[in-house]
Amino acid sequence: MSARTAPPKPADAANSAAGGCLYLVGTPIGNLEDITLRALRILKEVDQIACEDTRHTLKLLTHYDIHKPLVSYHEHNELTRAPELVVALEQGAKIALVSDAGMPLVSDPGHRLVTLCLRHHVPVVPIPGPSALLASLSASGLPNEEFLFVGF
Known part of the structure; x- marks a missing residue:
């Protein structure tokens, strides 16, 4: 690879398909630096971001100089918002859910949207990140070969 050649982008549905995709x-979970490079790339590339609290998400996006339209998606509006988002996804939109x-x-809204996407054959791509569950388990000092999560 020469100095002028950019490295290839990692494979994601957005890179390979013209259709919509939900990320x-x-x-x-407490420190803005605890975000993956892949998550930042996806947030910069999507058409819009669906989020629990637009004010909270705006702090993260502002910190990383990301400017994307935000739409609220939370337990009080997901019954009406999920179908709206699926229509946009079917029309080719790339949407991140945070x-x-x-x-x-994981103890947050989103299952209705994901279920609708799967029913409508819209790709759903998880972009893993920080986990309060695993962070606390790893620091507990307890044996962790087997554990049970029953919610927060």
């Missing part, structure tokens, strides 16, 4: 993007902290759908 489930893990976000920091929670206030951690992975969407």
Whole structure:
């Protein structure tokens, strides 16, 4: 690879398909630096970001100089918002779903949207990130070969 040749982008649905795609993007759980390079790239590339609290997500995006349209998606509007987002996805939109902290759908809204996407054959791509569950488990000192998660 020469100095002028850019490295290839990692494979993601957005890079290989013209259709829409829903990305489930893990976000920091307390320290804004706890975000992956892949998550930042996806947040910069999508058409819009669906989030629990637009004010909270705006802090993260501002920190990384990312400017994308935000749409609220939370437990009080997901019954109406999920179908709206699926229509946009079917029309080719790339949308990231983020929670206030951690992975969407882990004790956070999103299952209705993902279920609708799967029913409508819209690709759903998880972009892993920080996990409060695994962070606390690793620092507990307890044996962790087997554990049970029953929610927060």
